[in-house]
Amino acid sequence: MTRAIPRERPSGRRRRPGVLAVAALLLVPGCGLPHQERTGGAATSPPAAIPSTPPAPTATPRGGLPDPKAVDRQDATAVSRAAVQVMWTVDAATDRGQGDAYRRARPYLTPAYAARSEAQPAGAVPSVWRDHRAYARVRLAPQTPEDGVPPDNARTAHRQWDVTVTPIGRDGWKGPSTHAIAFVTLTRDAENAWWVSEVTTA
Template identity: 85%
Template structure:
């Protein structure tokens, strides 16, 4: 992970980057998935060579929002779409969890997209592969924490409860897991909102 890539939650407390949150949710319902980044200060191995902009996956899971229909001037709509896409991993079509982040690029700032692209692709748990499972994602809006700064013309904050249920195409279901996603969005005056950071608890 790039230095200083962790973001402060609006309340000032430090949360986990979303890339780790998705990993944790997959680990809770599968097995063998390595962390996509290490804790700050931990030794890291030299990164393998990656293209400057990894290719987006060639297929899209069913039921994701259409970027063409999301109201980019509505911070709630943009944050909801981004979180939905970022957490939806499909073992039948994805090479790894990183593919979900590639699909979310239309909703992210270029800087945040670059940080997620810099992460290893990760892996999908073998049990998901066995059942051709996908992540069924349910989102519930949450009231912002005390101390969260108010929205203004250029910055907004949204908070979502994320419930992920591994769902196999053969009828198998894994144990649902939950996280709280704290989303920061930015824009230039009058422009579309973009997600500039996501942390979780």
């Protein structure tokens, strides 16, 4: 498997694509992902379902998920927070792997980014999580974007989150917490709704 080639941000910080990063948080060796390109144009409203992809899981993972209907789509911070929360919330009792978490995040993703995520290999839930029927408890803390990140404009916004994931077993087991910084790029459509077009991590 070929490891992805990290991109340079204006500050020079190296990051890896989001799917691989989630695999790392789950302590699963991940396959490298292709370079993820930024969406150049305005986002369009995603279809109800993305063709040729598995359906989103119907079971709700333990750990808590935001309600898409309650998220203010005209608030880039709210949309980015909801997307990251969902993408990192995995439950060994209901999920086959982290790909299920990405499918649950479709309501927040541009069609192009959702399709790229679907096309990439995703790490399986670790066996130790399955042994304890564990789920991810995700904690997010906002961070000031790194130097060199452009300010919001009419079509594009950037947000940065400190992510802490702790596996919690239904039998009382608690695994070690892992951390990442999630860099989120969003694009705004003609109806002023924000959509996540990229997530990368450090």
